[in-house]
Amino acid sequence: MSVLEVVTAGPLTSVQDFGRFGAQRYGLTPSGAMDRLSLAAANALVGHSLSAPAIEIGPLKTTFVARGGPLSVALTGALRLARTGDDSCPLYRTFTLRDGDTLTLDAARKGVFSYLAIAGDLKGEAMFGSFSVNARAGLGSPYPRLLQNGDQLTFETTTLLPDRSLLPPVFGEGAIRVVPGPQYDEFGRAADVFFNSSWQISPTSDRMGYRLEGPSLTHAGNFNIVSDGTVDGSIQVAGNGRPIVLMKDRGTTGGYPKIATIMSADFGRFAQTRPRHMIRFAAIDVAAAQREAHAFHALLQSLPARIRTT
Amino acid sequence: MNSSLSRPSKPRVLACGDSALTVEFGTTMEPGSNLRVFALDRALKNTPVEGITETVPTYRSLLVHYDPLKLGFSELSERLSALLDRPDTTERASRHWRVPVAYGGAFGLDLDAVAKAHGMPSEELIRRHSAPRYDVAMIGFTPGFCYLRGLDPALATPRQIQPRITTPAGTISIGGVQAAMQCLSGPSAWHLLGRTPVRAFNPHRDPVFLFEPGDTVTFERIDATEFERLERLVARGDIVAELVA
Numbered sequence: 066m067s068v069l070e071v072v073t074a075g076p077l078t079s080v081q082d083f084g085r086f087g088a089q090r091y092g093l094t095p096s097g098a099m100d101r102l103s104l105a106a107a108n109a110l111v112g113h114s115l116s117a118p119a120i121e122i123g124p125l126k127t128t129f130v131a132r133g134g135p136l137s138v139a140l141t142g143a144l145r146l147a148r149t150g151d152d153s154c155p156l157y158r159t160f161t162l163r164d165g166d167t168l169t170l171d172a173a174r175k176g177v178f179s180y181l182a183i184a185g186d187l188k189g190e191a192m193f194g195s196f197s198v199n200a201r202a203g204l205g206s207p208y209p210r211l212l213q214n215g216d217q218l219t220f221e222t223t224t225l226l227p228d229r230s231l232l233p234p235v236f237g238e239g240a241i242r243v244v245p246g247p248q249y250d251e252f253g254r255a256a257d258v259f260f261n262s263s264w265q266i267s268p269t270s271d272r273m274g275y276r277l278e279g280p281s282l283t284h285a286g287n288f289n290i291v292s293d294g295t296v297d298g299s300i301q302v303a304g305n306g307r308p309i310v311l312m313k314d315r316g317t318t319g320g321y322p323k324i325a326t327i328m329s330a331d332f333g334r335f336a337q338t339r340p341r342h343m344i345r346f347a348a349i350d351v352a353a354a355q356r357e358a359h360a361f362h363a364l365l366q367s368l369p370a371r372i373r374t375t
Numbered sequence: 376m377n378s379s380l381s382r383p384s385k386p387r388v389l390a391c392g393d394s395a396l397t398v399e400f401g402t403t404m405e406p407g408s409n410l411r412v413f414a415l416d417r418a419l420k421n422t423p424v425e426g427i428t429e430t431v432p433t434y435r436s437l438l439v440h441y442d443p444l445k446l447g448f449s450e451l452s453e454r455l456s457a458l459l460d461r462p463d464t465t466e467r468a469s470r471h472w473r474v475p476v477a478y479g480g481a482f483g484l485d486l487d488a489v490a491k492a493h494g495m496p497s498e499e500l501i502r503r504h505s506a507p508r509y510d511v512a513m514i515g516f517t518p519g520f521c522y523l524r525g526l527d528p529a530l531a532t533p534r535q536i537q538p539r540i541t542t543p544a545g546t547i548s549i550g551g552v553q554a555a556m557q558c559l560s561g562p563s564a565w566h567l568l569g570r571t572p573v574r575a576f577n578p579h580r581d582p583v584f585l586f587e588p589g590d591t592v593t594f595e596r597i598d599a600t601e602f603e604r605l606e607r608l609v610a611r612g613d614i615v616a617e618l619v620a
Contacts, residue, residue, distance in 0.1 A: 086428060087428075088518075088584070089429055089438075090429065090431050090588060091575075091584040092517050092520050092576070192578055201517060202517070202518045202576070244393060246391065247390065247391050247397050247399070290402070291402065291433075292434065292515065293397060293433045293434070294433055295438075296392055296395045296438070298392055299391065299392075317515045318431070326390070326391050326392030329393050329394050352447070352448065352449070354392065355393045355443040358443040359443070
């Protein structure tokens with residue numbers, strides 16, 4: 066049995082897997098990893114199932130210390146410097162933490178979220194089939210909240226792995242692809258403004274929503290609609306004309322019109338977009354977005370076979 | 376029984392990305408749309424479609440989450456259209472709950488102000504608020520937050536311009552023409568009339584969720600002493616809301 070202790074927790078750091086489903090009708094949002102591809106890659110590297118829980122680490126400096134061990138771990142996602150003592154740690158390649166080793170992750174330089182997977186079983190209890198933290202609902206394991214300094218994650222049946230590596234998997238590039246709707250028709254000419262403009266992600270964004278800064282999307286319709294259901298990637302436009310993209314900890318219903326929805330295969334790439342970075346959106350029809358969902362699924366499933374051992 | 380004149384319009388099927396769609400029966404809060412949402416939800420429960428992962432009933436539309444690896448948008452749209460063309464023969468489950476509420480004072484900070492705004496004594500506001508049998512039109516926003524249909528129109532009150540950053544768990548409030556029963560503490564722009572010790576959501580209790588969309592609810596006034604007694608029972612995991620039928 067080994068413990069990974071959180072020495073300094075940066076914001077937005079929590080245990081996440083693929084999320085919990087089936088209770089959105091009761092207002093319980095699925096939560097889950099912001100970037101499933103990077104989580105799946107970390108899990109594949111340490112020999113876990115692709116959807117297993119791992120530590121989602123926010124963009125700021127974060128430090129862990131290993132107690133007991135040794136632990137085989139893998140770090141994926143955001144581009145950042147990581148080190149144990151004076152040794153730098155690779156990304157997308159297993160490395161070992163020995164008893165007392167401190168693992169330091171510097172602030173992310175590209176991307177937002179990192180995923181740290183540990184070869185072993187995280188001690189905890191799945192709730193609705195998931196370890197994912199949903200702090201508002203008091204769900205998640207082993208802590209039903211974001212990680213804090215001094216938290217201890219215990220791992221059982223840990224295994225020491227040989228050197229395993231993976232070329233960082235990539236899905237899509239350029240504009241983020243969105244399916245227009247469900248209230249696209251109500252936006253009239255503001256829909257053209259949405260697609261013809263560049264947008265910046267506001268620094269006040271979090272796991273609930275990413276605010277977009279750019280032109281105001283004023284339209285003729287009513288800005289308050291009768292609340293209806295939301296999905297990951299719903300782009301709702303509030304009364305001030307500012308779009309907000311709903312992320313993994315979104316409310317399950319909302320009362321603002323939604324101009325478009327980010328296609329599921331591009332969601333993780335969007336989630337990894339840093340504040341102040343310029344992005345654009347491109348329309349895609351549902352059938353094409355579903356073909357991309359198939360391709361994304363195939364990429365996820367191919368990860369274990371892409372692992373290189375030396 | 377519907378005459379052709381009052382036959383409802385054909386629902387719209389709208390894509391919500393590649394993994395969900397919404398069947399929209401209307402754009403307003405009128406009860407007919409809400410009942411049709413529940414009917415389609417029941418039909419899907421009785422005749423499951425392989426690939427649908429979950430449904431979310433709301434006032435006027437049913438959100439259907441599905442797995443795009445198993446089901447295409449047009450295929451699902453067609454199957455839903457076929458279901459909608461069939462008459463609704465499913466029984467509406469009629470569960471009715473009695474929910475205890477402590478009104479006013481520290482329990483409902485806005486009670487007196489709302490009563491004053493409507494030119495009625497606070498006692499009358501309480502009587503009018505606890506009189507109707509409300510429908511749980513939808514549960515959403517946060518776990519266990521019940522949006523209730525059936526508020527006395529004389530109590531309709533525009534939402535507050537400046538939302539409160541936090542309101543307590545169990546808050547009973549009104550906003551616009553709606554009433555609400557809120558489980559978790561959180562921000563709110565609604566007017567706080569009282570509190571219930573009942574928790575619609577408790578992950579450590581069986582059942583985790585008390586109310587279903589489509590259930591009905593009436594409020595029963597209790598005093599501070601009874602609130603505290605029930606709150607202690609709730610802390611032990613008791614339900615304290617009474618299932619009447």
